[in-house]
Amino acid sequence: MLLRSLDPFAVAGGYDIPDAVTIGDAVLSRSDLIGAATSVAERIARADRVAVLAKPTPRTVLAILGCLIAGVTVVPIPPDSGPTEVAHFLRDSGAQAWLGEAPDETDLPVVPVRLHARSWHTYPEPTPSSIAFILYTSGTTGPPKGVLLSRKAIAAGLDALADAWAWTPNDVLVHGLPLFHVHGLILGLLGPLRVGSPVIHTGKPTPDAYAAAKGSLYFGVPTVWSRIADDPEAARALSGARLLVSGSAPLPVPVFDKLAELTGHAPVERYGMSETMITLSTRADGERRPGWVGRPVAGVETRLRDDADNDVAHDGESVGGLQVRGPMLFDGYLGRPDDTARNWTEDGWFKTGDVAVVDADGFHRIVGRESTDLIKSGGYRIGAGEIETALLGHPQIAEAAVIGVPDSDLGQRIVAYVVPRAGADVVADALIDFVALELSAHKRPRRIVVVESLPRNAMGKVQKKLLGE
CATH class of the missing domain: 2.30.38.10 (Luciferase; Domain 3)
Incomplete structure (x- = not known):
């Protein structure tokens, strides 16, 4: 079964979880999840695909689990999507209805999710090859594409992580990540329900919320960890955890080092x-x-x-x-x-x-x-991320983005855009020399551009094509 802890017979196997999901102020026991999600499944069992406005709420959790029980494909919609994006997601996916909350103006029917409804009907486990989710890419190279994720792929991925991270039912996972992509949704919600460990979703991934949650396993993106590292009291509160996991983007080395110092966990x-x-x-x-x-x-x-x-x-x-x-x-x-x-x-x-x-x-x-970060300069193949990591190791730099621009001699010339830390006075030549000492000389930027901020898309990824323009 994909979600082992929701198997009605799982209590005999050690998955009797009193507080399986805590999200904001709501606490859902394993019994709540089974009964309420099965009630959702009864209302949408004849559908093929439904859209879920993936706000971090109990209704979102029950909508997703109800679909998984019934074998209906979920199309998670980022709640901050604009009307044009939403229209693309719905048209491209062929979603037949909204499940739970829906935008104010929609042409699709809306199926409510009732928090207190219960059903104990049993459904056969859907075939492993059936598609559980259509996740849309961030669309950095054109309209977002729908990624088809099967139940068996999700199960294999989660089992591999349980092995790598020694993840067991004795853990308590804490995170405050969005529920519309792999990190927050697949790993952060389905992961604990497969492993059998409780999960606490903090609503927002703030240092105070993470410190108060008292978990053993924490998920965060570099921005979250950077804020925690800048809050020593919150960071030290995580010293009792077993594992801190960072993903979705490279973690700056200074943040890695500071977390290790404050929490005792690399x-x-x-x-x-x-x-x-x-x-x-x-x-x-x-x-x-x-x-x-x-x-x-x-x-x-x-x-x-x-x-x-x-x-x-x-x-x-x-x-x-x-x-x-x-x-x-x-x-x-x-x-x-x-x-x-x-x-x-x-x-x-x-x-x-x-x-x-x-x-x-x-x-x-x-x-x-490869499309934006592989720089070919002077006969060398250079990764922009390596240079960005080096720049972020400088005490005066808060953010960095590196691109290659056309150069008649080198083929491409390395240019670095940097956002200084508050009060810092960046000296370009000193920064170039710093990189040359940290890495090889041919990887040093030929130009440093100081900016107030870097252009980012809705997922927080730097839009390097805009820098090039």
Whole structure:
């Protein structure tokens, strides 16, 4: 069963969870989840796909679980999406109704989610190959694409993480992440329901909320961890935890070091995307190296390829396009066979579009997106992410983004856009020399541009094409 702790017979197997989900001020026991979500399942069992406005509320949790019980595909909609985005998600996915809350103006029927309704009807477990979710990409290279995630892929991905992180029913997971992408939804909600551990969703991922939750396992993105690291009292409150996990973007090395100092825990870093879920991670029982995302999780293989599709050396320096394969990968892009085929090799590897380096021990470091972060300068292949990590290690720099711009001599010239910390007076030449000492001389920026902020999309990712313009 995908969600083992919701199996009506799971109490005999050790999943009797009194407070299975705490979200905001609401507490849902395992019995609440089974009864209320099954009531939702009865109302939508004949549907194929429904849209869920994924606010962090009990109704969102019950809507998602009701769909999983009934075998109905969920289309999570980010609650801050604009009307044009929502229209695209609904049209592209073919969602037949809204389940739970809906935007004010909608042409689709709305099926309510009742918090106190209960049903004890039993449904057969849907087939493992059925599609559980259509998750939409952030759309940085065109309209967002619908990623098809099957039940068996989700189960394989969560089991691999339970192994890597020694995640058991004795843990209490704490996070305040959105419920419309892999990190907050698949890992942060379905993960504990598969493992059998309680989850506390804090509503918002603030330092005070994380400190008050008293969990053993914490999920956060770099922004969350940076704010916690800047709040020593909140950070020290996490010293009783077992594991701090960071993902969705690279964790700056200074934040990694400060968290380790204040909490006594070196964070676990991992790598994944909507199409692959989590394929690389450091382990609870293994080395945790700042700036590196570890080795493949159980069942995953990786390889690096150059522009000529040749293998790239695992020497910790050579940059190549990262390709992966494993049981947790997606089933393709909805209605886009050409895009699906373009991203898979003939021998069955998914081309992530990211560039990475791998050392002799199999540790991976992601250095950026191939389309925007692979810089070819003076005959070298350079990852922008590596330079950004170095810049973020400078005490005067709060944010950094690196791009390559055309250069008649070098091919591409490295330019760094930096946001100084409050009160800092950035000296460009000193910053360039700093990078040259931290990395190789050919990786130093040729120009430093000081800006007040970096352009970001709705998911918080830097829009480097705007910097180039």
